Amino acid sequence: MSAEKAAGTALNTFLNIEPIDLEYAGLKKGSLQGEVAVVTGGASNVGLGYARAIAWAGGKVVVADINGEAGLETERVINAENAPDTALFVKTDVTKKEDVRNLAAKAFEKFGRVDILVNNAMNMRLNGPVLSSPVDDLDQSYAISARGVMLAIQEFVPGMIERGHGIVVYSATQFHYCPPLVGGSIYTAGKAAATSLMMSLANEVKDKGVYVFCLTPAGVGRFDPSKMPPLPEGVEIPKDLPKITMPGFDGMIPPEAGGAALVYCLLHAQELHGSGIIINDAFMAMNYPYPNPSTVRKIDSRRLTDPELTMVFCNMGPGFAK
Ligand SMILES: NC(=O)c1ccc[n+]([C@@H]2O[C@H](COP(=O)([O-])OP(=O)(O)OC[C@H]3O[C@@H](n4cnc5c(N)ncnc54)[C@H](O)[C@@H]3O)[C@@H](O)[C@H]2O)c1
Known part of the structure; x- marks a missing residue:
């Protein structure tokens, strides 16, 4: 059995993924040759799709995750899918300064530099309402995000x-x-804070050759519904939401396709600087990034060759100067 096949088989059982080949999305192997990326939360689901896609496109990838077992398996599989020394796993809690410093030291030691930073780690279980959640959950949400x-x-x-x-x-x-359907006010507060930091960073690095954007993997992933947190009491999923997919429901975009979207955006980073991009146009309804529709502008909409994979480009909103 080939290394790829062996890797794919192992992944399907442990990391819950499919073999990866992004040519279907119009992407080319080698397009990220020479780039070194760090992906936080890169040992599962969306982040794993991102890490594998970067490696598929020829980049080196440092996977930073708090989950040591999945991280080591991710490193093994990415190396098997590509070539030895394509991936490095560094066990990292992104909330800890010493861990992030160690991550940088290990990345620089192995690959000499880092060109791409994908901030992706989050604890999706920080999913409670404002009125009844422990305030420590909010601290944790801010800490990770x-x-x-x-x-x-x-x-x-x-x-x-x-x-x-x-x-x-x-x-x-x-x-x-947070819409009532989700109940994740604590989660969204942390995400909003990090998005704000990114918007400010986009301004700070203007004209410095560094490009900054937010990529929202709306409805991307393969979830085990039994591992998802329960919906808040009294909240029911409306039956008529065919395209607004939630964890545990059908219609998710596979993480490999999410990875294709990331690679596409990395290759167009200069033109996307300061943008918020949603993978999955069904979620335009959520008025990202601001609830006031007048601050949200659909500036472009592209479709990769995969009909499942649509991307919507939105303004980052006030504060960003191009
Ligand atoms: N999946 C979606 O539909 C979706 C939608 C919108 C936004 N997002 C965002 O995309 C990212 C990935 O989502 P996902 O669905 O793959 O989540 P996930 O929970 O499946 O994966 C998150 C990863 O982050 C890691 N992690 C958690 N805490 C960490 C810490 N302190 N330090 C380092 N690693 C840590 C976990 O071990 C895990 O591997 C998250 O930031 C999430 O908020 C996801």
Whole structure:
């Protein structure tokens, strides 16, 4: 059995993924040759799709995740799918300064530099209402989102500015505030804080050769419904929501396709600087990034060759100067 096949088989059982080949989306192998990326939360679901897609496109990838077992398996599989020394796993809690510093040290030691930072880690279980959640959950949501993003930016972006070459991405959410369907007010508060940091960073690095955008993987992933947190009491999923897919429901975009969207955006980073992009136009209804429709503008809409994979480009909103 080939290395790819062996890797794919192992992944299907443990990491819950399919073999990856992004040519269907019009992407080319080697398009990210020479680039070194860090993907936080890269050992499962969306982040795993991102890490594998970057490697497929020829980049080196450092997977930073708090989950050691999945992280090591991710490193093994990406190397098997590509070539030895394509991936490096560094066990990292992005909320801890010493961990993020260690991540940078290990990445620089192995690959010499980092060109692409994908801030993707989050704890999706921080999913409660404002009125009844422990305030510690809010601290944790900010710690992973805002603090984790800022720590990573401070480790990796100075080198990018020095070389005049870099991209910073954040896995934002389509829920700028929390609709009753989701009940994740604490989650969205953390995401909003990190999105705000990214908007400011876009202004700070203007004209420095570093490009910054948010990519919202709306409805991307393969979830095990039994592992999802319960909906808040009294909340029911409306039966007539065919396209607005939620964890545990049908219609999710597979993580490999999410990876294709990321690679596409990385290759167009310069023109996307300061933007918020939603993978899955069904979620335009959520008025990302601001609840006031007049601040949201659909500036472009593209379709890769995969009919499942639509991307909507939105303004980041006030504060961003092109
Ligand atoms: N899946 C979606 O539909 C969707 C939609 C909008 C936004 N997002 C965002 O995309 C990102 C990925 O989503 P997902 O569905 O793959 O989530 P997930 O829960 O499946 O994966 C998150 C990963 O982050 C890791 N992680 C958690 N805490 C960490 C920490 N402190 N330090 C390092 N790693 C940590 C986890 O171990 C896991 O591997 C998240 O930021 C999420 O908010 C996802």
